[in-house]
Amino acid sequence: MTTPDRYASVRYLVDDVQTAIDFYTGHLGFSLHSSAAPAFADVVRGPLRLLLSGPASSGARATPPETAGAGHNRVHLVVDDLDAEIRRLTAAGLPLRSEVVAGPGGRQILLADPAGNLVELFEPAGRG
Known part of the structure; x- marks a missing residue:
């Protein structure tokens, strides 16, 4: 389990990793933490680490329909x-x-x- 002194991470699937980096760092106050663009990058804001997974990332595999939640x-x-x-x-x-x-x-x-x-x-x- 993540301890309180570590980031809490959320994964977002994105079409273009660099475009997503630019959006989050340019408009919403995130900082680039690491990048393996075009496959993956992560940006942080406070204790939130946002994982940006592009189409080439292993994290971009679709969630099986039977395990998907309500969404939204x-x-x-x-x-x-x-x-x-x-x-x-x-x-x-x-x-x-x-x-x-x-x-x-x-x-x-x-x-x-x-x-x-x-x-x-x-x-x-x-x-x-």
């Missing part, structure tokens, strides 16, 4: 000012995949990486 998963990133993030991402030409959704815990919006993997930007209640 996404990386959840906390932001201080959701409205500022929306303005910044829109100005960069990135399409948002939802309207802002508000609830008792805060507000969120979805965007997708170049391969269509979802990223949720979440502003906790009381911020912004």
Whole structure:
């Protein structure tokens, strides 16, 4: 089991590893951890290590249908000012995949990486 002083990792299958690196490092504050592009790279933000597996990566093998979960998963990133993030991402030409959704815990919006993997930007209640 991963200990608290190590990264927690999530694997995303991507069409183009370099495009994914550019997206996560250029727009969402990740840093490149390692790269074996075009097959694989990993980027980090805080304790999150995002594994970017391209078509040539062994990790890009499809999940067997009988073991796949309900889906609709996404990386959840906390932001201080959701409205500022929306303005910044829109100005960069990135399409948002939802309207802002508000609830008792805060507000969120979805965007997708170049391969269509979802990223949720979440502003906790009381911020912004």
